[in-house]
Amino acid sequence: MKKLRVGVAGLGRLGRVHAANLAYRVPGAELTAACTVTGTGVDFAKNELGVRDVYTSYEDMLANADIDAVAIVTASADHCRQAELALDAGKHVFCEKPLGVDLDQCRRAEAAVERHPELTFMLGFMRRYDASYAYAKRKIDEGAIGVPYMVKATAMDPASAAADFIRYAQAGGSGGIFLDLGIHDMDLMRWYLGSEAVEVHAMGATFRHPEFRAAGDDETGAAMYRFANGAVGMMHIGRIGPHGYHVETEIVGTEGIIRISAVPEKNLAMLYDKNGACTECVQGFQERFADAYLAELEQFVTCVLEGRKPGVTVYDGTASTKMGFATVESWRTGKIVEIQ
Ligand SMILES: NC(=O)c1ccc[n+]([C@@H]2O[C@H](COP(=O)([O-])OP(=O)(O)OC[C@H]3O[C@@H](n4cnc5c(N)ncnc54)[C@H](O)[C@@H]3O)[C@@H](O)[C@H]2O)c1
The missing domain is CATH 3.40.50.720 (NAD(P)-binding Rossmann-like Domain)
Structure with missing residues (x-):
């Protein structure tokens, strides 16, 4: 062939x-x-x-x-x-x-x-092709958690790669933390909730690396979304995950909850010693999402x-960018922004 x-x-x-x-x-x-x-x-x-x-x-x-x-x-x-x-x-x-x-x-x-x-x-x-995220979608479509009404999303790049992300912010062209990193969660919220976001309130913070602010970006972003069907999205994204690359998503429904990657484990091994029980975490997107x-x-x-x-x-691309763009506007102005 x-x-x-x-x-x-x-x-x-x-x-x-x-x-x-x-x-x-x-x-x-x-x-x-x-x-x-x-x-x-x-x-x-x-x-x-x-x-x-x-x-x-x-x-x-x-x-x-x-x-x-x-x-x-x-x-x-x-x-x-x-x-x-x-x-x-x-x-x-x-x-x-x-x-x-x-x-x-x-x-x-x-x-x-x-x-x-x-x-x-x-x-x-x-992420839609990751085994756990795809499994969650199948379960939601089968009705396993009733009607999904909230998505809580966390995505933190590892603190160990902060220098890379500072360079990335300084180079421009990424659209900033919300369009670069948050866009995945915006897409997942739309996918899991089966609805489009109509309103956003976003804010940011920078505590460790002032270089992010100096580059016109932020080290941490947070946003709340209201969806057309009444569902709610909550997002926390950041560049200084202390333990590694932490991407965790929780979908809350009327009959159940699905939680993906509550601990971003590197593998299934656990080390038990005088410090307690410890599992290493993945250190970057390349490792977590290789499959x-x-x-x-x-x-x-x-x-x-x-x-x-x-x-x-391509329409998923436009819809998520529209959400991302409104998020950036809300972050810049401090106001609640309608997504039209
Ligand atoms: N899906 C994901 O999880 C994920 C993760 C990381 C990056 N990305 C996306 O991938 C893209 C690249 O990100 P990255 O982290 O690899 O960036 P990077 O800065 O490490 O690499 C960018 C590459 O593009 C090349 N380049 C720039 N302009 C070019 C042009 N006009 N023609 C040909 N090559 C050109 C550069 O030489 C460089 O090799 C971004 O859009 C980013 O949002 C997605």
């Missing part, structure tokens, strides 16, 4: 994970090209992945590479423009979250997807090869 030839754009923290998956682990895919604007990315693609066709310009890769599809893992502010260029060039698109950092960009991406119904577009909300990153790309490639539409659409 013919393999899908993919070119990856962006070889940073996550681009390398996707590139390695496409090169070695996704049946049906072949990593035939890569592009990045940093020298270390070029070396990685050539030496670690054996990709010969490596570009330092996205446009050059689109025009010249032998590819059927692109995986866009560049800065968030570039996603929509690059997705549109790829679709207009006849390539299928896997695009990392967030879809965009403002709504005009998202609408342009929607229009490009609609112009090309023959092509596949998928957005990388990988989900692979599963979502498998889904993308299968959808392209079988002509099926993926579960995460």
